[in-house]
Amino acid sequence: MRAPAVRTLRAILLLTLAGLFAGCSTAEYAHQAWQGQRAVIRDSVPIRAILEDPTADPNLQSRLAAALQARRFASDTLALPDNPSYTRYTALPRLYVVWNVFVTPEFSLDPVEHCYLVAGCVAYKGYFQEERAHREASAWRERGMDVFVGGVPAYSTLGWYDDPVLSSMMHWDDDYVAKLIFHELAHQQFYIKDDTAFNESFASFVGQQGLRQWRASRNLPPPDMALDRRQQQLTELVLAARDGLATLYASNLSEAEKRAAKTERFAQLRADYQRLRDEQWEGFAGFDQWFGDSLNNAALLPFGLYDQWIPAFERLFQQVGEDWTAFYAAVEQLGNMEGPDRTRRLVQLAGES
Numbered sequence: 001m002r003a004p005a006v007r008t009l010r011a012i013l014l015l016t017l018a019g020l021f022a023g024c025s026t027a028e029y030a031h032q033a034w035q036g037q038r039a040v041i042r043d044s045v046p047i048r049a050i051l052e053d054p055t056a057d058p059n060l061q062s063r064l065a066a067a068l069q070a071r072r073f074a075s076d077t078l079a080l081p082d083n084p085s086y087t088r089y090t091a092l093p094r095l096y097v098v099w100n101v102f103v104t105p106e107f108s109l110d111p112v113e114h115c116y117l118v119a120g121c122v123a124y125k126g127y128f129q130e131e132r133a134h135r136e137a138s139a140w141r142e143r144g145m146d147v148f149v150g151g152v153p154a155y156s157t158l159g160w161y162d163d164p165v166l167s168s169m170m171h172w173d174d175d176y177v178a179k180l181i182f183h184e185l186a187h188q189q190f191y192i193k194d195d196t197a198f199n200e201s202f203a204s205f206v207g208q209q210g211l212r213q214w215r216a217s218r219n220l221p222p223p224d225m226a227l228d229r230r231q232q233q234l235t236e237l238v239l240a241a242r243d244g245l246a247t248l249y250a251s252n253l254s255e256a257e258k259r260a261a262k263t264e265r266f267a268q269l270r271a272d273y274q275r276l277r278d279e280q281w282e283g284f285a286g287f288d289q290w291f292g293d294s295l296n297n298a299a300l301l302p303f304g305l306y307d308q309w310i311p312a313f314e315r316l317f318q319q320v321g322e323d324w325t326a327f328y329a330a331v332e333q334l335g336n337m338e339g340p341d342r343t344r345r346l347v348q349l350a351g352e353s
Contacts, residue, residue, distance in 0.1 A: 029125065036128025037161065040097065044088035044164040063174065064089055067165050070178035070214060077217065078210050079324035080185040081159065088164040096151030097168045099133035100124040104146045104297040107249045107258055109242060111301050112145070120193025123301055126152065148298035154180055156187035175211060175223055182210035189328055192335045198342065201309035202331060208310070209317065230281060231307075237276065238303040241269040245297070266295045312349035 047064045050056050068087065075082040102124045103112040111123035127133035130151075137147040153168040163184060169177050186206035191199055211223055248261050273291055277284060293299070313331070320326035334342055 032128060032132060033126070036098070037157070039128070040090050040092075040164065040166070041161060043092075044090040047087055047089050047165065050089060060170075063170055063177070064165065066174045067177050067181065070174075070181050073178075073214055073217065074182055074185050074210065077213060077324075078182060078185075078206065079328065080182065080206070081188045083159070083188075084162040085159075085185065085188065086163060086165050086181050088162065089167075090164045091167045094130070095168060095171075096130075096153060097166050098126040098128050098152045098155060099130050100126045100150050100152055101133050101136050101140070102148040102150070102298040102301045103137075103140045104301065106144055106146060106297070107255070107262070109246055109249070109297050109300065111298070112140075120195075122196065126155070146296035146298040148293075148296065148301070150302070154184060156184040158191055159188040175215070178214050179207040179211040182214075183207035190331055190335060195335075195339065195342070197305050197308045198335065198346070200306040202313055204306050205310045205313035205317070209314075227286075230284065230286070233276060233280070234273070234287060235303050235307065237269065237272055238300055241265060241272075242300050242303070245300075269295065309346050309350065312346040315349045315352050 047068050050064055051061050051068075053061075071086045074080040074086075104110060105112075113121045113123055114125050115121040125136065127136065133149050137149050140147045153171070154163075154166055157163055165177070165181070169180055183203045183206060186203035187199065189206075190202065208228075215221070215223055244265055245262065248258060248265065251258070253261065270291055273287070277287075290299075316330050316334075317327050320330055334345060337345065
């Protein structure tokens with residue numbers, strides 16, 4: 001999956017270490033998660049050591065120096081946790097650090113959830129080996145389920161370990177790396193169980209606002225929002241399709257009729273995307289690979305989760321005078337609310353933005 005698609009599915013983000021804390025996981029799954037995380041930590045090297053190594057790749061040194069500066073900015077200016085996370089670097093022997101497997105029934109948009117002691121319930125399982133992820137996916141397909149496998153460039157251990165900068169993060173530009181560091185540290189700053197939309201929208205806001213301030217601190221213009229606008233348009237397109245599918249699955253049609261209508265709806269989604277790409281995006285093809293894969297219910301799951309409440313967090317940030325410490329305190333108050341009360345407050349905030 002190419003960079004823009006990965007950004008849109010952000011994370012397909014980012015709590016894959018949950019397997020380490022499994023409360024209802026197989027021994028094999030917990031073992032691969034432990035071994036994978038152990039290797040990531042074991043193979044990490046202090047970024048300072050790479051910067052001081054005369055034999056190191058100059059391009060890598062430049063990239064890591066920028067990442068280290070962003071890391072310092074995160075704590076000094078954004079008031080994010082001040083710890084050794086993202087001060088080390090791990091060169092991975094693969095394109096992504098993990099692959100996440102999403103699963104839904106054939107006629108449902110409700111994910112098969114996996115629940116863990118620390119991370120709570122999440123809508124995927126993460127594997128450090130691509131082959132294992134696809135093996136898991138095949139097992140679910142044999143049971144008639146819709147499955148999607150997505151590569152992930154980074155994840156957060158929620159402060160349990162000192163997360164390193166990963167080579168899988170370095171395939172994209174310095175802005176992306178900085179935003180990802182801010183995003184992941186936000187998960188360390190505050191996280192609640194069983195509310196992915198809250199957690200990811202909060203972290204996404206911190207990443208976006210942090211990047212704006214990071215660039216301003218270096219007298220650079222605001223980040224180019226063209227890709228963000230395209231991502232938003234694509235998300236709106238997918239969410240509309242998802243609403244239509246939800247109505248279809250709740251209908252009294254027979255399974256054969258639902259299956260035919262489902263195929264038609266996904267064909268329409270692909271056609272709508274092609275029209276958007278050709279007529280409004282001047283042929284920008286950054287999401288073509290995702291649409292080239294088999295579209296199904298599971299592939300739609302990540303959309304909307306990572307930006308649903310960004311307008312609410314933007315408004316909250318403004319209400320506290322754009323003070324990061326006060327903002328995190330307000331976010332914690334929101335997070336401590338009961339789920340329905342928290343949702344009502346988020347809706348209210350989003351309406352005020």
